[in-house]
Each structure stands twice: as structure tokens, then as C-alpha cells.
Amino acid sequence: MLYYIFQYLENEFSLTGASVFQFITFRSAMAFILSLLISTIFGKKIINYLRRQQVGETVRDLGLDGQVQKAGTPTMGGVIIILATLIPVLLLAKLENIYIIILLITTVWMGFIGFTDDYIKVFKKDKEGLKGRFKILGQVGLGLIVGSMLYFHPDVTIKEQLPVTEQIVQIDGKKQVFGEAHKSTKTTVPFLKNNELDYAKAFSFLGDGYEKYGWIVFIFITVFIVTGVSNGANLTDGIDGLAAGSSAIMVVTLAIFAWVSGNIIFADYLDVMYIPKSGEMTVFILAFAGALIGFLWYNTFPAQVFMGDTGSLTIGGIIAVIAIAIRKELLLPILAGIFVVENLSVILQVSWFKYTKKKFGEGRRIFKMSPLHHHYQKSGYHESKIVVRFWIVGILLAVFTIVTLKLR
Numbered sequence: 457m458l459y460y461i462f463q464y465l466e467n468e469f470s471l472t473g474a475s476v477f478q479f480i481t482f483r484s485a486m487a488f489i490l491s492l493l494i495s496t497i498f499g500k501k502i503i504n505y506l507r508r509q510q511v512g513e514t515v516r517d518l519g520l521d522g523q524v525q526k527a528g529t530p531t532m533g534g535v536i537i538i539l540a541t542l543i544p545v546l547l548l549a550k551l552e553n554i555y556i557i558i559l560l561i562t563t564v565w566m567g568f569i570g571f572t573d574d575y576i577k578v579f580k581k582d583k584e585g586l587k588g589r590f591k592i593l594g595q596v597g598l599g600l601i602v603g604s605m606l607y608f609h610p611d612v613t614i615k616e617q618l619p620v621t622e623q624i625v626q627i628d629g630k631k632q633v634f635g636e637a638h639k640s641t642k643t644t645v646p647f648l649k650n651n652e653l654d655y656a657k658a659f660s661f662l663g664d665g666y667e668k669y670g671w672i673v674f675i676f677i678t679v680f681i682v683t684g685v686s687n688g689a690n691l692t693d694g695i696d697g698l699a700a701g702s703s704a705i706m707v708v709t710l711a712i713f714a715w716v717s718g719n720i721i722f723a724d725y726l727d728v729m730y731i732p733k734s735g736e737m738t739v740f741i742l743a744f745a746g747a748l749i750g751f752l753w754y755n756t757f758p759a760q761v762f763m764g765d766t767g768s769l770t771i772g773g774i775i776a777v778i779a780i781a782i783r784k785e786l787l788l789p790i791l792a793g794i795f796v797v798e799n800l801s802v803i804l805q806v807s808w809f810k811y812t813k814k815k816f817g818e819g820r821r822i823f824k825m826s827p828l829h830h831h832y833q834k835s836g837y838h839e840s841k842i843v844v845r846f847w848i849v850g851i852l853l854a855v856f857t858i859v860t861l862k863l864r
Contacts, residue, residue, distance in 0.1 A: 457546060457547050457549075457788065458477065458547045458548055459477050459483065459549065460552060461549060462474040462476075462477040462698065463477065463478070464693065464859060466478075468484050475652055477548075478734050479665045480715070480718075480736060480738055480739060481715075481738075482677065483548045483549070483739050484711070484715075484738045484739045484741075484742040485742070486544070486548055487544040487545065487547075487548045487549070487740075487742050487746065488544075488711065488742040488743065488745060488746040489746065490543070490544040490547070490548075490675060490743070490746070491540045491543070491544045491742075491743040491744070491745075491746030491750065492540075492746035492747075492749060493708075493746045493750070494539065494540040494543055494544070494750070495536050495537065495540035495747045495749075495750025495751050495753070496750040496753050498536075498539075498540075499533075499540075499750060499753065499754055499761075500540075500754070502533070502535060502536050502761075503530055503533065503536075503754060503760055503761045506530035506531070506532060506761065507530050507535070509698055509746055511530050511531060511532050511578050517755070519683060526759070528760075529759060529760070529762055529765040530557045530760070530762070531574055531577075531578065531761070531762040531763075532571065532574045532575075532578070532762075532764045532766050533570075533751065533754070533755065533761035533762055533763045533764060533766070533767060534570055534574075534763040534764050534765070534766030534767020534768065534770055534771075535567075535571070535699075535749045535766055535767075536569065536747070536750075536751050536753050536754075536761070536763075536767075537744075537748060537763065537767050537770065537771070538563060538567045538747075538766070538767075538770060540743075540746065540747035540750055540751070541563060541740070541743050541744045541747045542560070542563060542747070544698050544708055544743040545559075545560070545739060545740050545741075545743050548618075548739055548743075549736060549739040549740060550736050553733055553736040554605070554611040554612055554733065555612075555733065555734055555737045555740075555781055556735055556737065556739070556740055556779060557605075558602055558605055558606070558781065559737065559740045559774065559777060559778070559781075560740075560769075561598075561601065561602075562598060562602065562773050562774055562777045563636050563770060563773075563774060564599065565594070565597075565598050565601075565718060565773070566594075566595075566686060566769045566770040566772075566773035566774070567766060567769075567770045568850075569590075569591060569594040569595075569765075569769055570584070570764065570765035570766035570767065570768065570769035570770055571765075571766045572586050573585040573586035573591065573764075573766075574764040574765050574766050577764075580704055585612070585765065586765075587810070591769075591846075592683065594681055595679075595683040595686055595687075595769075595773070596679050596683060598682055598773060599675070599678045599679030599680070599681075599682040599683060600675060600678075600679060602678055602682065602777050602780070603671075603674060603675030603676075603677075603678030603679060603780075604675060606674070606678070606780065606781060607639070607641070607671045607674050607675065608649075608671070611733060612639070613637035613638055613639055613640070613731075613732055614632065614637070614638065614640045614729055614731050614732075614783070615634035615635060615636070615637050615638075615720075615730045615731075615732060616635055616638075616640075616642075616729070616844040617633055617634055617635075617724070617727065617730075617731075618632070618633060618634065618635050633720075633724045634720065634723075634724070634730050637732055640654070641654055641655040641656045641667075641670035641671065641673065641674045642654045642655075642783065643655065643783040643784075643785060643786060644728070644729055644783050644784055644786065645786055646786060646787050646790070646860045647860060647863060647864055649864045651864060652729065653786075654670065655670050655673040655674050655677060656670025656673065656674075657672070658667065658670075658673045659672075659715065677780075677785070681776045681779070681780060681785050681788065682742060682763075682767070682773055682776045682780075684776075684778065684799065685772045685773070685775055685776035685779075685788065685795060686768075686769050686771075686773045686776060686805060687770065687772065687799065688770030688772055688792065688795030688796060688798055688799045689768045689771045689772030689795055690765060690768040690769055690772060691795075691798045691799060691802060691827045692768070692794060692795055692798045692827065692829070693762075693763060693767070693768040694827055694829050694837040695757075695758040695833070695842060695843060696755060696756055696758065696759040696840075696843065696845045697752055697755050697756040697757060697759070697843045698829060698842070698846055699763065699767075699768055699771065700748050700752050700755050700763065700771075701748075701750050701752055701843065701846075701847050701850075702794045702795075702846060702850045703748055703771045703775065704745055704748040704749050704849070705754070705847065705850040705851055705854050706775055706791050706792055707741055707744055707745045707774075707775065707778075708742075708745050708786075708854070709768045709791055709854040709857055709858060710741055710775065710778045710779060710782070710791070711738050711741040711742055711745065712737050713782050713784050714735065714737040714741055714778065714781075714782050714859060715735055715738045716728060716734020716861070717729060717730065717731045717735070717782045717783070717784075718730075718731060718732070718733065718734040718736065718737070718738070724860050726862065728861065729783055731782060731783065732782075732802060734781060734782055735781070737778060737781065741778060744774060748771070751763065751767075757839060757840045757843070772795070775788075775792065776788070779791075781818055787857050787860060790852060790853055790856060790857050790860075791854060792851065792855040793849070793853045794846055794850050794853070797800065797828055798827040798828055798829070799827075801822075801823055801826045801827050801828040801831070802826045802827050803825075804823075805821060805822055805823055805826035806826075808820065808821070808822050809821060827844035829842055829846065
């Protein structure tokens with residue numbers, strides 16, 4: 457909204473300083489600051505409102521230290537993250553940008569699923585919340601919508617770098633490095649010099665014209681990643697500050713990739729895929745990062761509020777969609793390694809328990825408890841120490857992810 461107001465003031469009245477709103481870097485910085493202020497200043501008011509409405513967490517006693525004391529702590533705090541993200545974006549972003557539209561849909565869609573789950577748990581007194589099949593259906597539905605928009609919308613294109621022999625110097629002295637914008641199902645493969653993979657090649661056995669089937673694989677991959685990452689974030693949200701802090705690290709890293717991918721100069725310098733108009737996502741991503749960091753003000757140990765599924769499912773969905781939009785989804789096993797390990801710990805624990813129960817008549821466990829952070833709690837580590845160490849690992853993974861820009 458402010459972007460359009462200042463654009464009008466500049467065009468009609470040549471208002472001094474109004475042109476600064478044309479710069480993505482300025483609007484991104486403003487979005488970060490504004491979201492941080494909203495989440496910290498108004499977060500307390502939201503927490504008090506949730507407390508008055510008796511929106512308290514129902515805790516199952518799993519034998520973990522300090523767990524019972526958390527009963528009654530306000531949940532549904534993900535509303536703070538969502539509001540602190542949406543308000544700056546609506547004020548500062550180009551709302552006609554297709555990537556902003558997709559991220560807004562993702563935020564509202566996953567927020568609604570998470571809110572419904574929390575509402576059932578709190579007000580219907582059903583500890584199971586929304587049935588698992590409905591959660592999966594919602595995640596798959598979002599994946600189908602996002603995948604379809606990213607493939608079929610005319611504004612979603614890429615520009616591939618021309619061979620050196622075809623690069624020319626234009627009349628204005630600028631070097632033409634990239635070809636024409638076009639639709640593509642290509643993505644980035646880390647660590648490889650010629651690091652592009654075309655999903656459409658999965659149908660190469662069909663012969664000429666196989667490219668027209670690429671959308672099938674692309675949408676399937678989108679559904680898989682949205683579902684996997686949102687569930688990973690949901691499982692990680694088990695102790696104070698873990699999900700929000702780990703996610704903030706991932707989100708800031710994705711902001712760097714989004715800005716580079718949408719900037720033709722840096723895309724050329726770093727030899728990465730140039731995605732026109734994707735740089736606008738940086739405004740949304742930094743607003744989201746500010747909201748997460750502001751939420752940590754109240755969510756670090758001892759937590760004054762829990763994000764609930766309202767927050768965790770939304771966080772995972774947004775991270776997945778950003779990565780897919782900038783064609784860096786194959787970096788998620790590294791960047792979102794915390795989510796991956798938490799997911800795997802549950803899968804391994806459940807699978808091994810079922811296998812040993814069938815084979816030996818009694819179930820055996822790999823970990824003392826899953827997800828993995830509960831294993832360390834059972835091992836006697838204080839949750840603050842677990843969280844900080846997970847953050848440190850997350851920072852290392854983020855740095856390694858950024859290094860892949862040149863490590864090939």
C-alpha cells in the first residue's frame with residue numbers, strides 16, 4: 457500500500473525521497489523492522505488476550521522435566537507471527553507480484569489449517585486436534601495450488617545464462633548475459649558446476665515433446681516438499697524457542713538466495729539461475745524473519761506463549777514455498793537439516809518399534825523418545841541447552857548452504 461502511495465507521490469509531485477520505496481532493499485529493511493516491532497509490542501497484548509480467553513496448552517505428561525509446569529501456557533501464538541508478517545507485507549510489498557500472492561495464499565492457507573487444529577484441541581478439548589488425514593489433505597491442496605501457479609502463471613519465468621560466445625555488449629554499454637525469459641521446470645542442484653536439473657526429463661523416454669509433461673513432476677515435487685517441510689516444522693515445535701529460532705535462521709538464508717536470484721547483476725556474478733520478479737519476495741521473507749525473531753521474545757525459555765500448529769504448520773509451508781519458488785528446494789535437506797533430522801527420528805523410531813514388535817513380540821526403541829529433541833531431554837539435558845545447540849547446528853548448516861553458491 458505504501459509502495460503505491462509513494463510511487464504516486466513521486467510521479468505526480470516529484471516528492472523528495474519518495475523514490476526510496478522503489479528499492480527492494482529499503483522496503484525489506486523496513487518490513488523487518490516493522491514486523492519486529494509488531495511482534496514484540498503487540499505480541500504481549502495478544503498473549504494477554506489469549507490468557508483471558510483461557511486458550512491454554514493441554515500438556516500430556518510424558519515424563520519430561522518441567523513439562524507439567526507448562527500446562528495452561530497460552531497457545532495459538534502463531535497468530536502473532538502471521539499478523540506481524542502480513543501487515544508489513546501489505547504495506548510495503550508490490551501486491552500484484554505473483555510470488556507475493558503465492559506467499560500470502562500460503563500464509564493464510566496453512567494458518568487456517570493450524571488454527572483449526574489448535575481450536576479443536578483447546579475449545580473442543582480433543583487432544584488429537586484436527587485429524588491427520590485432513591492436515592495432509594490441506595497440505596497436499598496447498599502444494600497443488602502453489603505448484604500449478606508456479607508452473608502455469610505467465611509471470612513465473614527464468615532467464616538462462618547465454619554461452620560466452622553469444623554474450624554481447626548492448627548499446628548502453630551493459631553486457632547481455634541472459635537470454636529471453638521463458639517457462640521452465642529446471643531447478644538448482646547443489647555442488648555441481650553445470651548445476652541445473654530439468655524435472656521434465658523424467659519423461660524423456662516418451663521421445664520428442666516430453667517437455668510438455670514436466671508440470672506433472674514439478675507439481676508432485678511441490679506437494680511432497682510442502683507436506684514434508686510443514687510436518688518437519690510441526691515436529692520441531694516441542695520445546696521453548698526451538699522451532700522459531702531454527703526457522704529464523706533458515707528464513708534469513710532464504711532471503712539472501714531470493715535477493716540474489718532476483719538481481720540480474722548478482723545472478724550473473726554468482727552464476728545462479730536468474731528468476732525475474734522473484735527479488736520482491738525478499739520483502740515478505742524479511743517481514744517473516746522479523747516476526748519470528750520478535751516471537752522469540754516471548755517464546756524462549758520459559759515460554760510465555762506457544763506457537764501451536766497455527767505457527768508451526770505456517771512456518772514450514774512458507775519455507776517450503778520460498779525454496780521452491782527460487783528453485784533451491786534441493787538445498788532444503790541441508791538448510792532445513794533440523795527439520796529433516798526431527799522427521800527422520802520419528803520415522804525411524806516408529807518403524808523400528810513396529811518391526812521389533814512383530815519380530816520379537818515386544819517393541820524396541822532407537823531413541824529414548826522421539827522427536828530427537830525429546831531424546832536429549834530424556835538424557836538429562838536442560839531444554840535451553842538443547843535449543844541453543846540446535847541453533848548452532850542450524851547456523852552451521854545455513855552457512856554451508858550459502859557457501860554452495862560458489863562451492864561446485
